[in-house]
Amino acid sequence: EAAVTQSPRNKVTVTGGNVTLSCRQTNSHNYMYWYRQDTGHGLRLIHYSYGAGNLQIGDVPDGYKATRTTQEDFFLLLELASPSQTSLYFCASSDNFSQNTLYFGAGTRLSVL
């Protein structure tokens, strides 16, 4: 069974704060993704990566950085958090691009006050 682990599960920060969300997958998948989920918008892709050191932008990358340090680890960075980034964040992985199922983590709920 594919395993994607996110941490922390919940995070509260203030406007202008610095936040790092972590994701680790243990399935040797090539692709990893960061999504945000908001009411009325569904899931929107922020960044994705197809291997260590690689980074691609998604549909809503503004205000976010990301880094893929190893095949297993993918981090999402909010360097100057804003209230508009309050959301539920999901990490996912897949073996190949788009044509294989995505395996999702449990999500991180972030509140920016």
Next chain:
Amino acid sequence: GQQVQQSPTSLVLQEGENAELQCNFSTSLNSMQWFYQRPGGSLVSVFYNPSGTKQSGRLTSTTVIKERRSSLHISSSQITDSGTYLCAMDANSGTYQRFGTGTKLQVVP
């Protein structure tokens, strides 16, 4: 504009009733998937269904690529079916999957 439209937005069923969830795509599609999200939880793939009909237990997915639509049929609904169902597609250009906004299903006794 929104490339993936789902309907209905929400649905309440009595236990035992059937449901039909729809997903329509504004562009040509290469493949699509249905996901289930339990309340407050993560997403799990239900079907990967590029075309045709697939069945798993009480769930049936039918995708018609040339008509740019897919449906998810839930028969004899159960309370444990409650949650949000999302569809996702990737276009022929081979881009990453894009999600619809989901159908929130509530099954009541």
